[in-house]
Amino acid sequence: MASANRTSVPRIEPIWWALFSAGGFVSAFLVPVHLFVNGLAVPLGWLDTDIASYARMSELINQPLVRIYLFVLIALPLYTWAHRFLFTVQDMGLARFRKPLAVLCYGSAVTGSFWAVWILW
Amino acid sequence: MKASTSRSTIKLEVTRYRPSVDSEPHDQSYEIPCTDDMVVLDALNYIKDRVDGTLSFRWSCHMGVCGSCGVMVNGQPKLSCAIFLRDYKREPIHIEPLTNFPIIRDLVTDITDFMTKLKAVKPWIIRKKEKPLSEGEYRQSAEELERYHQFSGCINCMLCYSACPVYGLHPGFLGPAAAALAYRYNLDSRDQGNDERQPAIASQEGIWECTFVGECTVVCPKDVDPAAALQRSKVATAQSLLGSFILPRASGKSATEGSS
Ligand code: SF4
Ligand code: FES
Numbered sequence: 001m002a003s004a005n006r007t008s009v010p011r012i013e014p015i016w017w018a019l020f021s022a023g024g025f026v027s028a029f030l031v032p033v034h035l036f037v038n039g040l041a042v043p044l045g046w047l048d049t050d051i052a053s054y055a056r057m058s059e060l061i062n063q064p065l066v067r068i069y070l071f072v073l074i075a076l077p078l079y080t081w082a083h084r085f086l087f088t089v090q091d092m093g094l095a096r097f098r099k100p101l102a103v104l105c106y107g108s109a110v111t112g113s114f115w116a117v118w119i120l121w
Numbered sequence: 122m123k124a125s126t127s128r129s130t131i132k133l134e135v136t137r138y139r140p141s142v143d144s145e146p147h148d149q150s151y152e153i154p155c156t157d158d159m160v161v162l163d164a165l166n167y168i169k170d171r172v173d174g175t176l177s178f179r180w181s182c183h184m185g186v187c188g189s190c191g192v193m194v195n196g197q198p199k200l201s202c203a204i205f206l207r208d209y210k211r212e213p214i215h216i217e218p219l220t221n222f223p224i225i226r227d228l229v230t231d232i233t234d235f236m237t238k239l240k241a242v243k244p245w246i247i248r249k250k251e252k253p254l255s256e257g258e259y260r261q262s263a264e265e266l267e268r269y270h271q272f273s274g275c276i277n278c279m280l281c282y283s284a285c286p287v288y289g290l291h292p293g294f295l296g297p298a299a300a301a302l303a304y305r306y307n308l309d310s311r312d313q314g315n316d317e318r319q320p321a322i323a324s325q326e327g328i329w330e331c332t333f334v335g336e337c338t339v340v341c342p343k344d345v346d347p348a349a350a351l352q353r354s355k356v357a358t359a360q361s362l363l364g365s366f367i368l369p370r371a372s373g374k375s376a377t378e379g380s381s
Contacts, residue, residue, distance in 0.1 A: 010323075010324070017355055
């Protein structure tokens with residue numbers, strides 16, 4: 001009851017949610033494509049293995065647009081994990097640890113994003 | 122009344138709780154005559170009129186409009202006036218008060234929390250300045266009506282609050298119907314109250330607790346789709362926040378409109 005009058009509007013929550021939902025899109029549409037292409041089709045020889053050769057890949061990865069794409073592919077799903085995991089453990093009865101859990105979850109996602117930048121550039 | 126075709130009597134198990142007599146709620150069984158055209162509410166009225174006058178429950182219109190007759194039927198939130206006994210093959214049929222609300226007596230729940238939340242989102246048209254009557258009505262095109270029409274069908278029956286596991290876990294959560302109504306007025310071309318509603322909607326316990334379970338939309342008897350309203354409010358609020366980073370003076374209204 002008290003909550004309906006709680007008027008502080010968090011400025012960070014919409015950002016986590018926006019990253020979560022953008023990551024949800026990436027996980028649902030792009031990740032499965034890569035799982036199929038890079039995880040099945042190329043190793044099993046359904047596609048010409050040359051297209052995934054080391055030379056070709058390292059040439060691709062030197063393109064700035066490809067790096068940005070890979071960054072999005074790696075980083076955004078981390079926020080989907082962080083947000084979903086936080087809400088799940090909270091709903092499983094750990095609501096009183098919400099603050100430290102949030103730091104842990106979103107902190108891991110942010111760390112993962114920087115890590116991706118470090119590896120890609 | 123049409124004569125019964127399938128069965129002549131039906132067994133019901135109804136939650137009873139009279140605070141002056143009972144220490145906690147318990148079930149009571151009733152077996153009553155039944156016809157094919159009887160809804161659950163008819164059965165409750167039969168019990169009250171002919172079997173046990175002490176049974177308490179809310180109802181008014183008997184036609185799915187007033188929203189006061191919500192109960193759990195076999196564990197699902199339903200309008201008791203809109204659900205036929207003949208659709209339940211297994212007996213007894215369990216009738217309980219709406220979950221997630223405190224019980225006052227028998228099937229009557231305490232809805233104060235919902236009323237507080239409803240008021241908090243100001244579900245009415247807000248104008249910064251009313252124009253004089255002589256200037257005529259606020260006109261609206263069919264298109265402008267269409268934008269919010271779906272979300273305007275809510276009858277405040279609270280079935281969605283009963284179905285919502287998030288509300289069950291976090292009683293502070295604003296909840297589906299209030300969020301849907303707030304969104305409905307924010308979408309209305311005649312309304313200018315977006316900023317006034319924003320504190321109740323965009324707070325931590327406003328829309329952000331929602332994890333998009335979607336049960337609210339499943340149980341809504343009026344096809345309001347509160348889950349969609351909640352999701353779209355999240356998009357609109359996130360957009361207006363991002364907008365305010367870029368253009369610090371931008372109002373929230375345009376973001377709400379942009380998301381529809
Ligand atoms: S949104 Fe639907 S289920 Fe919820 S109170 Fe309104 S009519 Fe009832
Ligand atoms: S009695 Fe009015 S909705 Fe059921």
